[in-house]
Amino acid sequence: xxxxxxNGEERALxxxxxxxxxxxxxxxxxxxGTKFGxxxxxxxxCTVHVDGVPTRSCVTAAVDVEGSDITTIEAVSGxxxxxxxxxxxxxxxxxxxxxxxxxxxxxxxLLTENPRPSDQDIDAAMSGNVCRxxxxxxxxxxxxxxxxxMEG
Amino acid sequence: MLARHLDSKQPAMxxxxxxxxxxxxxxxxxxxxxxxxxxxxxxxxxxxxxKLARSAETASTGDFAPNAFVRIAPDSSxxxxxxxxxxxxxxxxxxxxxxxxxxxxxxxxxxxxxxPADASLYNNLHWGAVQGTGGSSSIANSYEQLRRAxxxxxxxxxxxxxxxxxxxxxxxxxxxxxxxxxxxxxxxAFGDLVERAAALExxxxxxxxxxxxxxxxxxxxxxxxxxxxxxxxAVYTIDKSLLGMLTAVIARPPVFGATLxxxxxxxxxxxxxxxxxxxxxxxxxxxxxxxWAAKSGRDALQVTWDESTGETRGSEQxxxxxxxxxxxxGAIARQDGNAEAALATAAQVLEADYEYPFLAHAPMxxxxxxxxxGEAGCDIWAGSQIPTVDQGAAAHILGLEPQQVxxxxxxxxGSFGRRATPQADMVSEAVSIAKAIGGRAPVRLxxxxxxxxxxxxxxxxxxxxxxxxxxxxxxxxxxxxxIVGQSILRGTPFAEALIKNGIDQTxxxxxxxxxxxxxxxxxxxxxTDVKVPVLWWRSVGSTHTAYSAEVFIDELAEAAGRDPVEFxxxxxxxxxxxxxxxxxAAEKAGWGSPLAxxxxxxxxxxESFNTYVAEVAEVSVAENGTIKVEKVVCAVDCGVAVxxxxxxxxxxGGIGYGLGAVLHNAVTLADGRVxxxxxxxxxPLRINEMxxxxxxIVPSAEPxxxxxxxxxxxxxxxxxxAVYRATGRRIRSLPFAKHGLSAx
Numbered sequence: 001x002x003x004x005x006x007n008g009e010e011r012a013l014x015x016x017x018x019x020x021x022x023x024x025x026x027x028x029x030x031x032x033g034t035k036f037g038x039x040x041x042x043x044x045x046c047t048v049h050v051d052g053v054p055t056r057s058c059v060t061a062a063v064d065v066e067g068s069d070i071t072t073i074e075a076v077s078g079x080x081x082x083x084x085x086x087x088x089x090x091x092x093x094x095x096x097x098x099x100x101x102x103x104x105x106x107x108x109x110l111l112t113e114n115p116r117p118s119d120q121d122i123d124a125a126m127s128g129n130v131c132r133x134x135x136x137x138x139x140x141x142x143x144x145x146x147x148x149x150m151e152g
Numbered sequence: 153m154l155a156r157h158l159d160s161k162q163p164a165m166x167x168x169x170x171x172x173x174x175x176x177x178x179x180x181x182x183x184x185x186x187x188x189x190x191x192x193x194x195x196x197x198x199x200x201x202x203k204l205a206r207s208a209e210t211a212s213t214g215d216f217a218p219n220a221f222v223r224i225a226p227d228s229s230x231x232x233x234x235x236x237x238x239x240x241x242x243x244x245x246x247x248x249x250x251x252x253x254x255x256x257x258x259x260x261x262x263x264x265x266x267x268p269a270d271a272s273l274y275n276n277l278h279w280g281a282v283q284g285t286g287g288s289s290s291i292a293n294s295y296e297q298l299r300r301a302x303x304x305x306x307x308x309x310x311x312x313x314x315x316x317x318x319x320x321x322x323x324x325x326x327x328x329x330x331x332x333x334x335x336x337x338x339x340x341a342f343g344d345l346v347e348r349a350a351a352l353e354x355x356x357x358x359x360x361x362x363x364x365x366x367x368x369x370x371x372x373x374x375x376x377x378x379x380x381x382x383x384x385x386a387v388y389t390i391d392k393s394l395l396g397m398l399t400a401v402i403a404r405p406p407v408f409g410a411t412l413x414x415x416x417x418x419x420x421x422x423x424x425x426x427x428x429x430x431x432x433x434x435x436x437x438x439x440x441x442x443x444w445a446a447k448s449g450r451d452a453l454q455v456t457w458d459e460s461t462g463e464t465r466g467s468e469q470x471x472x473x474x475x476x477x478x479x480x481x482g483a484i485a486r487q488d489g490n491a492e493a494a495l496a497t498a499a500q501v502l503e504a505d506y507e508y509p510f511l512a513h514a515p516m517x518x519x520x521x522x523x524x525x526g527e528a529g530c531d532i533w534a535g536s537q538i539p540t541v542d543q544g545a546a547a548h549i550l551g552l553e554p555q556q557v558x559x560x561x562x563x564x565x566g567s568f569g570r571r572a573t574p575q576a577d578m579v580s581e582a583v584s585i586a587k588a589i590g591g592r593a594p595v596r597l598x599x600x601x602x603x604x605x606x607x608x609x610x611x612x613x614x615x616x617x618x619x620x621x622x623x624x625x626x627x628x629x630x631x632x633x634x635i636v637g638q639s640i641l642r643g644t645p646f647a648e649a650l651i652k653n654g655i656d657q658t659x660x661x662x663x664x665x666x667x668x669x670x671x672x673x674x675x676x677x678x679x680t681d682v683k684v685p686v687l688w689w690r691s692v693g694s695t696h697t698a699y700s701a702e703v704f705i706d707e708l709a710e711a712a713g714r715d716p717v718e719f720x721x722x723x724x725x726x727x728x729x730x731x732x733x734x735x736x737a738a739e740k741a742g743w744g745s746p747l748a749x750x751x752x753x754x755x756x757x758x759e760s761f762n763t764y765v766a767e768v769a770e771v772s773v774a775e776n777g778t779i780k781v782e783k784v785v786c787a788v789d790c791g792v793a794v795x796x797x798x799x800x801x802x803x804x805g806g807i808g809y810g811l812g813a814v815l816h817n818a819v820t821l822a823d824g825r826v827x828x829x830x831x832x833x834x835x836p837l838r839i840n841e842m843x844x845x846x847x848x849i850v851p852s853a854e855p856x857x858x859x860x861x862x863x864x865x866x867x868x869x870x871x872x873x874a875v876y877r878a879t880g881r882r883i884r885s886l887p888f889a890k891h892g893l894s895a896x
Contacts, residue, residue, distance in 0.1 A: 015444075016423075016424045016425065016444065016445070016448070018444075018448075019444045020444065023442060023443050023444040026391075026443070027399070027441075027442035027443060027444070028442070030393065032384075032387070032390075032391035032393075033383070033384020033385065034384070035388075035390070035516070035517070035565070036390065036443070036518070036598075037516050037517075037518070037601065038601040038830055038831050039600060039601060039830075040601070040830050040831070040832065042830060042831035042832055043516070043601075043831055043836070045516060072384070073383065073384030074383075074384055085382045085383060088378065088382035089374075089378045089379055089382055092374060092375045092378050092797060092798075092801065093378070093382070094240075094375065094377065094378050094381040094382060095240030095241070095242070095566075095801060095805055096239050096240030096515070096516065096517070096563075096564065096565045096566040096567075097240065097377060097380075097381030097382075097386050097563070097565070098388060098515075098516040098517045098565025098566060099516045099565075100381050100382060101384040104382060104383075104384075122839070123839055123840035124840075126839045127838045127839050127840045129839070130516070130831065130836045130838060131516070131839075132514060132515055132516045132566045132568070132809065132836060133240045133516075133566060133805045133808075133809070134804065134805045134806075134807070134808020134809050134811075134812070134837055134842060135801070135804070135805065136808060136837075136838075136839040136842035137804045137808075137842060137844070137845050138801070138804070139839060140839065140842075
C-alpha cells in the first residue's frame with residue numbers, strides 16, 4: 001500500500017511499486033487534468049506541485065512522494081493560481097489546451113517564487129513546458145498579466 | 153488538410169452519392185432551391201430540420217432544435233452543434249459565432265458541442281459526402297451554412313413572439329438574446345419562446361445580415377473553451393473513463409512493412425494488472441487495468457517480426473535515389489511556355505537543390521481512442537478529424553452498418569493533420585483490439601510518445617531541383633521546379649478525386665500555383681515508392697514548396713541585383729492579394745530600415761488554402777552559429793476575419809509550429825529503423841525560442857478563408873533568407889540544425 005496526500009486528502013493505493021505519480025493521479029484517482037505527453041519529463045504536461053514545487057509527475061514514482069503534499073490543477077488555489085487562471089482566460093492563451101494544465105502549474109510555481117518575473121525569468125521557468133500549438137507569445141504575456149493582477 | 157483539391161466550387165449536393173441517398177422529398181427540395189438559386193446545400197440541411205435534428209440525437213426534451221446545428225433550451229442557452237473537430241484552431245468559437253451573429257444571441261448564452269458523425273447532416277461542403285476537418289476549411293465551408301442556421305432559428309423565434317403577442321413579425325427586433333416589440337414594450341427571452349417555436353415549420357428562405365450590421369463577426373469574441381482548458385476541466389479522449397475499461401498499448405513492427413511472426417507473452421502476462429495480450433492487424437496489443445500495467449506488459453513482451461517485407465533503406469539512401477530521379481523529367485504539373493528553351497538563351501542561370509526530411513506531427517495529446525462494443529452496435533470516443541471515415545472503418549471491422557457505429561468526437565490535444573487518417577489508424581486499432589477480446593470490456597488505446605514519433609504517417613521526404621533564368625535586364629524569364637517524393641493520397645479514398653494525370657495535387661501545391669509573372673514555367677513531379685506511411689502535415693505541400701520557391705526567389709533577386717520585396721512585387725501585378733500582404737508586412741516590419749549589428753531580415757510570401765500570408769523574420773546570429781529569431785511581422789489576408797484575435801492566434805501558432813520544424817526537426821531512418829523517439833531527439837520549439845510576433849490583418853469583404861495552416865509556409869523561407877543575409881549561408885536542406893546552426 002502506498003499512502004499519498006493528494007489535494008489535501010489521504011489516499012491509500014494498491015499499486016505496482018514503480019507506478020509513476022501521473023498514472024496514479026489519472027487512472028487510480030480520476031484526476032485527469034494532469035496530462036500525459038512524453039513520459040520522460042521532457043514536455044511538462046504532467047506538472048503538479050509537490051510541497052508547492054512544480055514537479056513532473058510522469059517520472060516521479062508515487063512511492064517517492066509519500067508524506068508530501070501533492071496538488072493538481074483540479075485543486076490548485078491561492079493568489080497566484082487565481083491570477084494565472086484569470087490572465088490565461090483574459091488573453092485567450094489556449095488553443096488545443098492539452099498542455100495548459102502543466103503550463104498553468106508551472107506559471108503558478110514561478111509567480112509564487114518570483115512575483116515580478118522578467119521575460120528571461122519566464123523563459124527559464126517555462127521552457128520545460130512544451131506547447132505544440134506554440135501559444136508561447138500569449139503564455140509570456142499572460143504571466144506578466146498575472147503578475148500585474150497579483151499586485152492589484 | 154484535405155485541401156481545396158476536393159474542388160470547393162462543386163456543391164456537395166451535386167455529388168451523386170449524396171443526392172441518391174436522400175429521400176425523394178429532400179431531393180425535390182434540393183431541385184427547388186437550386187432552381188431558385190438560393191440556399192442550395194444549406195437549404196437541404198434546413199428543410200424538415202426538426203425531424204433531422206431529433207434523428208441525430210441532438211435534441212433533448214423541451215429544447216427547440218430548428219435544424220441540425222442549433223438547439224435552444226428553455227433556460228435560453230443556445231447550443232451550437234459543431235461539425236468540425238476542435239483541436240485548438242478555434243472551431244467551437246468561430247462556428248458558434250456564425251450562428252450567434254444571425255440569431256442575435258448574447259455571447260454568454262452560447263455553448264458548443266461536437267456534432268455526431270453523420271455524412272448527410274454534417275459533411276464538409278467542400279468535400280462532398282464526407283464529414284471532416286482539414287484544408288483550413290471549417291469556417292470557409294460553414295460561413296453561409298451556419299449563418300443560415302442561425303437566421304432560421306431567429307425567424308422562428310420572431311414568428312413565435314409575433315403569434316404570442318398578436319403583433320406583426322416585422323415590428324419585432326432581436327438584440328443580444330432579447331426579443332422585443334418596442335411599441336408595446338413586450339420582451340421575451342429565447343427560452344420563453346422555445347415551446348411555441350418548436351411547433352413551427354422552418355422557413356425555406358431567410359435573409360442574412362449585411363456585413364455592416366455584424367455585431368460579433370469581425371470582433372474578438374472570447375474563446376468558449378478558455379476557462380475549462382485553463383482549469384484542467386476539458387475532457388479529451390485520453391481522459392475518458394468507462395466502467396471496467398481496459399487500457400491498451402500496441403507493440404508495432406520495428407520497421408515499416410514488417411509482419412508479425414510470433415510472440416511470447418508469458419512475461420507480459422506476469423506483470424501486475426495485465427489482463428490480455430492479443431494479436432491485431434497492426435501488431436500485438438497488451439491490455440491492462442490502467443496505462444502503467446499495459447505499458448509495463450508491453451515492455452516485457454517478446455515479439456518476433458519478419459522484416460523481409462519491410463522498408464530497409466536509410467534516409468540518406470532514399471534521398472540519394474531521389475536525387476538520381478531528379479536527373480530525369482517527371483510528370484508535368486504545370487507548363488507555361490518553354491522553360492528549357494528560355495533557360496538555354498538566358499543571360500544568367502541559377503540552379504539549386506533542396507532536401508526535406510520526414511516530419512512527425514507530434515501533437516501534445518498522443519493518439520488515442522476509446523471503444524465500447526455493445527448489443528446496439530459500437531460507440532467510439534476519439535479526436536476524430538474525419539469521423540465518417542472512422543465510422544465506416546469501424547463498421548467494416550465489426551460487420552456492422554455505419555449507422556450502428558456512433559462516433560463521439562472529443563476535444564483533441566492538437567493534430568496538425570495527424571488525426572485525419574484516411575486509413576482510420578487509431579480507430580481501426582482500438583476497434584480491432586475490442587473485437588479481439590470479444591467486446592468483453594471497453595478499451596482505451598493510448599500511443600506513447602515513442603509510438604507517435606516512430607509510428608509513421610509523416611510529412612514525406614522530398615527532393616526539389618530548381619533552375620531559373622534571368623535575362624540581361626535581370627528579369628526572371630524561366631522557372632523549372634522538379635519535385636521528387638511520395639504521394640500522400642495514393643491508396644486512399646481521396647485518390648480518385650485528387651490524383652489527376654499522375655499528379656497528386658498535395659505533392660505540388662504551392663509550386664504549381666507559383667504566383668510570379670514568369671513567361672516560361674515548368675513544374676514536374678516524380679512520385680516514389682517508400683514503405684513509410686505518410687500524411688498531410690499542417691499546410692501539406694506548402695511545407696516544402698513554399699520553402700524552395702521563396703528561398704530561390706530570394707537568391708534570384710540577389711543575382712538580379714534587386715531588393716527582394718521589389719523583385720517580388722514587380723512580378724505580382726496579377727496577384728493583388730499576394731502583393732497586398734507582402735507590402736503590408738514589409739511596411740510594418742520597417743523593411744529596408746537599419747538594424748542592430750548581427751541582425752538581419754528575411755521575407756517570404758505564400759498563399760495556401762486561399763489565404764495569403766507574408767512574413768518578415770528578424771534574426772540574430774551569434775558567432776558560435778546560434779540563431780535566434782527575434783521577431784516576426786506577419787500580414788494575412790483571409791477575407792472576412794470572423795474573429796481577428798483567433799486569426800492572430802493561428803498566425804502566432806503557425807509561425808511557432810513551422811519554426812520548430814525548420815530549426816530542429818527530422819525523422820530519419822537507419823536501415824529502415826526510425827532514429828528518433830521522443831522530445832529529446834525530436835525537439836519541439838520551446839518558449840525561449842519563440843519570437844515576438846506581430847500580426848496585421850488585411851481588411852477584406854471577401855468570403856472568409858481558413859487560417860489554421862497558412863501561417864506555417866512562409867516562416868521557414870523568411871528565416872532562411874534572413875540567415876543568409878546575416879551569414880552568407882543559403883540553407884537548402886532542412887532542418888537548420890544539420891548545418892551547425894542551433895537555436896538559442
